[in-house]
Amino acid sequence: MLVKLLILALLIGIVVALVFGGVFLVKDPSTSRRTVKALSWRVGLQVALILFLILAFFMGWLKPHEVGGH
Template structure:
């Protein structure tokens, strides 16, 4: 489970980095930058939904650590 979440975070940071690269290379509002940011938002939402589902199924449990 930890590795799957780590893979999600790696994809999120990769997409954010590619959006920054395209912003610096192509200028503001490039289509590739918008596509990379859209993909980042989609992956983030998918991770959130997956975490909610995993909690509901009992695959992950809260630890009580504050």
Template structure:
């Protein structure tokens, strides 16, 4: 249950960073590179989520299942 909650939190953080980056690209006229940093956070969070999923699978915390079966 904790693993599922952590995955959902990762996904929400990735979506938040994605929307923040999109907002900064469209609306931010300054040259503070906030869009770059927001999208860099998104990439870092995605990498962390991937590594966590690999760890959770190898530790047996999550198991794959067949779809429609």
């Protein structure tokens, strides 16, 4: 259950960073670096999510289901 909550938190963080990046892109002046920071956070969170999913799979915390149920 804790693994699923961490995955959900990372996904929510990715979406929030993407929204902030879009808002900063539209509202801020061109000299502002907030858009770059927000989108950098998004990329960092995505990398963390992928690495965590790989770790969770190899540690046995996540198990893929079989297609077709065989």
